[in-house]
Amino acid sequence: MAVATFLAFGLSQVYVQAGLPGTSPAPQRTITATLKTKNNQPVTINGNPAGTGTTILTGTTIETPDQTSAIIDLGDAGTVEIGPNSKIELSFDANGNIQVKLVRGCSVVKKKTNGVGEATVATDTVTDATDPKKKQAGGCLLPNGQLGSFSTGVGVGTEAGVAAAIAGAVGTTILVARGGNSSEIEN
Numbered sequence: 001m002a003v004a005t006f007l008a009f010g011l012s013q014v015y016v017q018a019g020l021p022g023t024s025p026a027p028q029r030t031i032t033a034t035l036k037t038k039n040n041q042p043v044t045i046n047g048n049p050a051g052t053g054t055t056i057l058t059g060t061t062i063e064t065p066d067q068t069s070a071i072i073d074l075g076d077a078g079t080v081e082i083g084p085n086s087k088i089e090l091s092f093d094a095n096g097n098i099q100v101k102l103v104r105g106c107s108v109v110k111k112k113t114n115g116v117g118e119a120t121v122a123t124d125t126v127t128d129a130t131d132p133k134k135k136q137a138g139g140c141l142l143p144n145g146q147l148g149s150f151s152t153g154v155g156v157g158t159e160a161g162v163a164a165a166i167a168g169a170v171g172t173t174i175l176v177a178r179g180g181n182s183s184e185i186e187n
Contacts, residue, residue, distance in 0.1 A: 031092055033057070034073045041068040043082075056090065063087045064105070074098060078111040078119060083140070093117070100138065102147070108138030123147060 033056035035043070042049040044063040045056065056062070056072055064070050064086050072080040077096040082088055086105025092098045096117025100107050109119035111130050120129040121138035125145035128137040139147035 031074055031077055031094060031096065033075075033090075033092065035062075036071045036073060037064075037068060041065075043068060043070050058091050058093065059089075061087065061089050061103075076112060076114070077117055078109060081108045081110065081138075083107065102138070102141050104141060106138070106140035108136055110136045121147065 035045070035050060035054040035056055036052050037043055040051045042051050043065070044050070045054060046061055062070065062072070062082060064082050064084055066085045069084050070082045072082070072090065074080065074092060077092060077098055080088070080090060080098065080100055083106030086107060087103040088107050089101040089103065090099075098109050098117065098119040100109055100121045102121055102123050107121055109121055109130065111119055113135065118130055119137055120127050123141055123145050126147055128139065128147055130137045139149050142148045
Protein backbone atom coordinates (compact mmCIF):
# COMPACT_ATOMS: atom_id res chain seq x y z
CA MET A 1 0.00 0.00 0.00
CA ALA A 2 2.87 2.38 0.81
CA VAL A 3 4.56 1.67 -2.53
CA ALA A 4 1.31 2.30 -4.43
CA THR A 5 0.79 5.59 -2.59
CA PHE A 6 4.38 6.66 -3.29
CA LEU A 7 4.05 5.84 -7.01
CA ALA A 8 0.70 7.64 -7.29
CA PHE A 9 2.15 10.73 -5.59
CA GLY A 10 5.30 10.64 -7.78
CA LEU A 11 3.36 10.32 -11.04
CA SER A 12 0.96 13.10 -10.08
CA GLN A 13 3.92 15.45 -9.59
CA VAL A 14 5.17 14.65 -13.10
CA TYR A 15 1.76 15.42 -14.59
CA VAL A 16 1.42 18.63 -12.56
CA GLN A 17 4.84 19.85 -13.72
CA ALA A 18 4.08 19.03 -17.36
CA GLY A 19 0.76 20.85 -17.22
CA LEU A 20 1.92 24.11 -15.62
CA PRO A 21 1.56 27.17 -17.86
CA GLY A 22 4.80 28.75 -19.03
CA THR A 23 6.87 25.61 -18.67
CA SER A 24 6.65 24.63 -22.32
CA PRO A 25 8.31 26.76 -24.99
CA ALA A 26 6.08 28.94 -27.15
CA PRO A 27 5.60 27.58 -30.67
CA GLN A 28 7.91 29.23 -33.18
CA ARG A 29 6.48 31.17 -36.06
CA THR A 30 7.14 29.38 -39.32
CA ILE A 31 8.20 31.37 -42.35
CA THR A 32 7.57 29.73 -45.67
CA ALA A 33 9.33 31.23 -48.67
CA THR A 34 7.92 30.59 -52.14
CA LEU A 35 9.39 31.45 -55.54
CA LYS A 36 7.40 33.24 -58.26
CA THR A 37 8.69 34.01 -61.77
CA LYS A 38 6.93 35.52 -64.77
CA ASN A 39 5.50 32.84 -67.08
CA ASN A 40 7.16 30.20 -64.85
CA GLN A 41 10.55 31.08 -66.36
CA PRO A 42 13.22 28.98 -64.61
CA VAL A 43 15.81 30.46 -62.28
CA THR A 44 18.68 28.70 -60.54
CA ILE A 45 18.40 27.69 -56.88
CA ASN A 46 21.68 26.40 -55.42
CA GLY A 47 22.77 25.47 -58.95
CA ASN A 48 19.53 23.67 -59.89
CA PRO A 49 16.72 24.93 -62.15
CA ALA A 50 13.51 25.93 -60.34
CA GLY A 51 10.22 27.59 -61.27
CA THR A 52 7.15 29.19 -59.72
CA GLY A 53 5.94 27.46 -56.57
CA THR A 54 9.34 26.18 -55.45
CA THR A 55 9.86 26.38 -51.68
CA ILE A 56 12.95 28.36 -50.74
CA LEU A 57 14.96 27.46 -47.63
CA THR A 58 17.15 29.81 -45.64
CA GLY A 59 20.76 29.89 -46.82
CA THR A 60 19.77 29.55 -50.47
CA THR A 61 21.62 31.07 -53.44
CA ILE A 62 19.29 32.30 -56.19
CA GLU A 63 20.36 33.35 -59.71
CA THR A 64 18.13 34.85 -62.36
CA PRO A 65 19.07 34.68 -66.05
CA ASP A 66 18.99 37.63 -68.43
CA GLN A 67 15.43 38.99 -68.91
CA THR A 68 13.96 36.94 -66.03
CA SER A 69 13.12 38.40 -62.65
CA ALA A 70 11.78 36.64 -59.56
CA ILE A 71 9.93 37.33 -56.34
CA ILE A 72 10.42 35.36 -53.13
CA ASP A 73 7.25 35.60 -51.02
CA LEU A 74 8.06 35.30 -47.31
CA GLY A 75 4.46 35.57 -46.08
CA ASP A 76 4.07 38.01 -43.16
CA ALA A 77 7.77 38.93 -43.33
CA GLY A 78 7.50 40.49 -46.82
CA THR A 79 8.99 39.86 -50.25
CA VAL A 80 12.40 39.78 -51.92
CA GLU A 81 12.44 40.95 -55.53
CA ILE A 82 15.36 39.90 -57.74
CA GLY A 83 16.11 41.63 -61.04
CA PRO A 84 17.19 39.95 -64.26
CA ASN A 85 20.79 38.69 -64.43
CA SER A 86 21.17 38.85 -60.65
CA LYS A 87 22.55 36.59 -57.92
CA ILE A 88 21.69 36.74 -54.21
CA GLU A 89 22.27 34.71 -51.07
CA LEU A 90 19.04 34.68 -49.01
CA SER A 91 18.75 34.00 -45.28
CA PHE A 92 15.74 34.43 -43.01
CA ASP A 93 14.62 33.31 -39.57
CA ALA A 94 11.45 32.57 -37.60
CA ASN A 95 11.42 36.14 -36.21
CA GLY A 96 10.88 37.59 -39.70
CA ASN A 97 14.43 38.86 -40.17
CA ILE A 98 15.56 38.76 -43.80
CA GLN A 99 19.15 39.08 -45.00
CA VAL A 100 20.03 39.37 -48.70
CA LYS A 101 23.65 39.36 -49.83
CA LEU A 102 23.70 40.89 -53.30
CA VAL A 103 26.42 39.21 -55.35
CA ARG A 104 25.38 40.57 -58.78
CA GLY A 105 22.54 42.64 -60.23
CA CYS A 106 19.58 44.17 -58.38
CA SER A 107 17.45 43.15 -55.42
CA VAL A 108 15.01 44.83 -53.04
CA VAL A 109 13.37 43.59 -49.84
CA LYS A 110 9.88 44.92 -49.14
CA LYS A 111 8.53 44.51 -45.61
CA LYS A 112 4.77 44.28 -45.13
CA THR A 113 3.20 47.19 -43.26
CA ASN A 114 2.35 44.90 -40.36
CA GLY A 115 5.44 42.75 -41.02
CA VAL A 116 7.70 41.43 -38.34
CA GLY A 117 11.47 41.51 -38.12
CA GLU A 118 14.04 43.58 -39.99
CA ALA A 119 15.45 43.27 -43.50
CA THR A 120 18.87 44.04 -44.96
CA VAL A 121 20.41 44.00 -48.42
CA ALA A 122 24.20 43.97 -48.28
CA THR A 123 27.16 43.93 -50.63
CA ASP A 124 30.77 43.34 -49.60
CA THR A 125 31.08 47.05 -48.74
CA VAL A 126 27.66 48.47 -47.76
CA THR A 127 24.36 47.49 -46.11
CA ASP A 128 20.89 48.98 -46.59
CA ALA A 129 18.29 48.13 -43.94
CA THR A 130 14.62 48.65 -43.20
CA ASP A 131 13.38 50.36 -40.06
CA PRO A 132 9.93 51.23 -38.67
CA LYS A 133 9.57 54.13 -41.14
CA LYS A 134 11.43 52.57 -44.08
CA LYS A 135 9.66 49.50 -45.43
CA GLN A 136 12.09 48.58 -48.23
CA ALA A 137 15.84 48.21 -48.69
CA GLY A 138 18.08 47.33 -51.60
CA GLY A 139 19.23 48.50 -54.99
CA CYS A 140 21.58 47.55 -57.79
CA LEU A 141 25.19 46.51 -57.22
CA LEU A 142 27.58 49.12 -58.64
CA PRO A 143 31.13 48.32 -59.83
CA ASN A 144 32.56 49.95 -56.67
CA GLY A 145 30.52 47.61 -54.41
CA GLN A 146 28.00 50.28 -53.39
CA LEU A 147 24.23 50.07 -53.88
CA GLY A 148 22.71 52.25 -56.59
CA SER A 149 19.05 53.07 -56.70
CA PHE A 150 16.59 52.08 -59.36
CA SER A 151 13.37 53.87 -60.21
CA THR A 152 10.92 51.18 -61.29
CA GLY A 153 11.80 48.26 -59.06
CA VAL A 154 12.70 44.81 -60.20
CA GLY A 155 9.45 42.91 -59.73
CA VAL A 156 8.10 40.20 -61.96
CA GLY A 157 6.90 41.81 -65.16
CA THR A 158 9.39 44.69 -65.30
CA GLU A 159 11.78 43.02 -67.72
CA ALA A 160 10.46 45.23 -70.54
CA GLY A 161 11.24 48.35 -68.51
CA VAL A 162 14.76 47.14 -67.77
CA ALA A 163 15.30 46.23 -71.43
CA ALA A 164 14.03 49.67 -72.49
CA ALA A 165 16.40 51.40 -70.07
CA ILE A 166 19.35 49.37 -71.40
CA ALA A 167 18.34 50.07 -75.00
CA GLY A 168 18.09 53.78 -74.20
CA ALA A 169 21.57 53.78 -72.65
CA VAL A 170 23.01 51.95 -75.67
CA GLY A 171 21.28 54.38 -78.05
CA THR A 172 22.67 57.36 -76.15
CA THR A 173 26.16 55.86 -76.21
CA ILE A 174 25.94 55.38 -79.99
CA LEU A 175 24.79 58.97 -80.48
CA VAL A 176 27.60 60.32 -78.32
CA ALA A 177 30.14 58.18 -80.17
CA ARG A 178 28.87 59.51 -83.52
CA GLY A 179 29.15 63.10 -82.39
CA GLY A 180 25.59 63.51 -81.13
CA ASN A 181 23.95 64.19 -84.49
CA SER A 182 21.42 61.47 -85.12
CA SER A 183 20.36 62.93 -88.50
CA GLU A 184 23.71 62.27 -90.18
CA ILE A 185 23.81 59.28 -92.46
CA GLU A 186 27.18 57.83 -93.23
CA ASN A 187 27.82 56.51 -96.74
